Amino acid sequence: MSEIEKIVQLKRQSGLSIRQISQALNLRKSTVSDYLRRFRESGLTLERLKELSDQQLIQALFPEKVSTERTSRAEMPDFGWMHTELKKRHVTRQLLWEEYRQGNPDGSGYGYSQYCQLYRDWSKTLSISMHQIHKAGQKMFVDFSGLKGEVADSRTGEITEVEIFVAALGASGYTYAEAVRDQRKPSIITAHNHAFEYFGGVTEMIIPDNMKAAVNRADKYDPDLNETYQDMAEYYGTVVLPARPYHPKDKPKVELSV
Numbered sequence: 001m002s003e004i005e006k007i008v009q010l011k012r013q014s015g016l017s018i019r020q021i022s023q024a025l026n027l028r029k030s031t032v033s034d035y036l037r038r039f040r041e042s043g044l045t046l047e048r049l050k051e052l053s054d055q056q057l058i059q060a061l062f063p064e065k066v067s068t069e070r071t072s073r074a075e076m077p078d079f080g081w082m083h084t085e086l087k088k089r090h091v092t093r094q095l096l097w098e099e100y101r102q103g104n105p106d107g108s109g110y111g112y113s114q115y116c117q118l119y120r121d122w123s124k125t126l127s128i129s130m131h132q133i134h135k136a137g138q139k140m141f142v143d144f145s146g147l148k149g150e151v152a153d154s155r156t157g158e159i160t161e162v163e164i165f166v167a168a169l170g171a172s173g174y175t176y177a178e179a180v181r182d183q184r185k186p187s188i189i190t191a192h193n194h195a196f197e198y199f200g201g202v203t204e205m206i207i208p209d210n211m212k213a214a215v216n217r218a219d220k221y222d223p224d225l226n227e228t229y230q231d232m233a234e235y236y237g238t239v240v241l242p243a244r245p246y247h248p249k250d251k252p253k254v255e256l257s258v
Contacts, residue, residue: 002057003027007035008046038062075104077115079122093119137201139170141243142192143209149179163187167195169203185213185228192232202236207243215242 006025010016018036022029038061039049052060077100085091097115110118145164152159162179165188169175176195180187188211196202208214208229216224225233225240233240 004035004039004057004061005046005049007032008039008049011036012046035061075109077110077118079119082119083123083126136171137169137203139205139207140167140195140199140203141170141207142167142195144183144211145177151179165191165195167192167199169199170207174199183211183213185226188213189228189232196236202238204238206233206238206240208240209243214240 003025007021007027010021010024011018016024018029018032021027021032025032042060044052044060049057082096085096086093093116094112097112100115101109103109109115143166145166147164149162149164150159151162160181162181163183165178165180167176176198178191178194180191192206212226214226214229216226225242230240
């Protein structure tokens, strides 16, 4: 006979007080009182209580313990993926939670309210930055990927190391990439020409990273541009606005592209 059965039986059949039951079973009065309260709230009868297994008894009288054990085994949602998915049209937290629950068919996953609260807590850890709005045809961001590639001569088999030039439009994120021999002025100017041809036009502004062939000295208000690079901009009727050093958020489109 389980302890809870003994307590209920002594109370219901013998009519003992909580203090008497406590003394008889060598239990604290608070424990006896708590067990009796849980028994009353469960709606069970003494006969039904005797029929339950230990696990069923715990589930009936201590539902919060079962919930805690289940939660401790719950798989933590992928909040990074969730954050990205929520930016899509028609995607809601409810929809993502249902997919999450399908991935935990044993019922060990978090409930909807806790799922949302965990996401809100995770969101507070993100760094806050101003959302940049780009108009179509206004900006073209340019940079080198930082990773070098290799090009093989089909006739001689000679392998040449190349730089990867990347240009991205601000509004659409539409990207152009080209392998060039180096980061010198002829290569950069030629790559810009090809990017303009690829995009079918010239943007109002070019936002270059601080590549030496384009920018002699970066400055927010009065940047010192390379003369040849400036001549190219004037020829195409556009202006150059270099990104600030160590500020990747000034050129997020190309940072994502590289």
